[in-house]
Amino acid sequence: MKYALLILFSLFISASVFSQDDTTETSLVNWIELSKAETLFAQNPKPILIDVYTDWCSWCKHMMKTTYSNPNIAGFINNNFYPVKFNSEKTDSVTFGGQVYLKQGKTNKLAINLLNGRLSYPSTVFITRSGQKFIMPGYKSVAQIEPYLVYASEDLSNFISLEEYIISHMINYPNNFVEDLKKIPDTLKPDTSGVSNWLKFNEAFDKAKIEPRKYLLFSNVSWCFSCKVMKNITFSDSIIASEINNNFYLINFDAATTDTIKVDTNQYVSLGQGQPNQLAMELFQGKFFFPSIIILDENFTPLTVVNGYFSAPKLESILVFFSSNAWKTQTYQDFMTTFETKR
Secondary structure, three states: EEEHHHHHHOOOOOOOOOOOOOOOOOOOOEEEOHHHHHHHHOOOOEEEEEEEEEOOHHHHHHHHHHHHHOOHHHHHHHHOEEEEEEEOOOOEEEEEEEEEEEEEEEEHHHHHOOOOOOOOOOOEEEEOOOOEEEEEEEOOOOOHHHHHHHHOOOOOOHOOHHHHHHHHHHHOOOHHHHHHHHHOOHHHHHHHHHOOEEOHHHHHHEEEEEHHOEEEEEEEEOOHHHHHHHHHHHOOOHHHHHHHHHHHHEEEEEEOOOOOOOEEEEEEOOOOOOEEEHHHHHHHHHOOOEEEEEEEEEOOOOEEEEEOOOOHHHHHHHHHHHOOOOOHHHHHHHHHHHHOOOO
């Protein structure tokens, strides 16, 4: 998730947004017209969430009274999306993306286009900042909608498939998905049998005095939901844990920490509650993205900043590229032509 301006550090809802299951009689989402969503998107890109429904759809109404009436879900949507309600059978003419859509029978062609011809209600269409579209079919409870909201709001489509992220999200919050997890074959579940050795900055520096190693900083912030999933799932992969424990000092780096970080004779302090630490400013050069992997050499000199959510197989190649020192003689692209995974 990108944040180019420091002020954005304080604009996101805390991690407790998905923690309750309260409902009211009507939706708490601030729905807007499709045309307004397009205008606002052009001014300030945020994902568009389109609830495609019909008047006769009872599950559509139920989702409004339950999921979309949950104050935490609604609050998250209102802050991170441009939410639109679209009645697929009521609108005779609608303009979207510079194209006019008319009715085909009783259904507007835009609904047919948005749902790829599969007219099932309710269906929720997400359009990301980069213009990618994905569909959430059917009624979704408060818990079930969470991974979709995270996937869209944190731009994860650039790094991991929707299906893979949903499985990882559910495994990370197993109490919320007891029945859903029973339906997933074990072959599709990620390996979480490994234990990565997480260290604090001072612990890593103390160990480095005895045995110099490269450092791996997992950079995250409290409001980044995919950061939590990646930390608990990807770094629990047995191959990832082995590679890290043998070759790196792994540090969980909260980029907005208020703690003072000491690196040799330098001290990096917080810029204030909800603002980045000075070390984050130096490493990211003001261009923040979470989650991120920052790899530094034995002298704590940055070698690379790799932005995005990474599943274990993708992270493995990055780790080996640097642990083997292949980076000194090859490009990553050339390295990948001969890389052999341990899986």
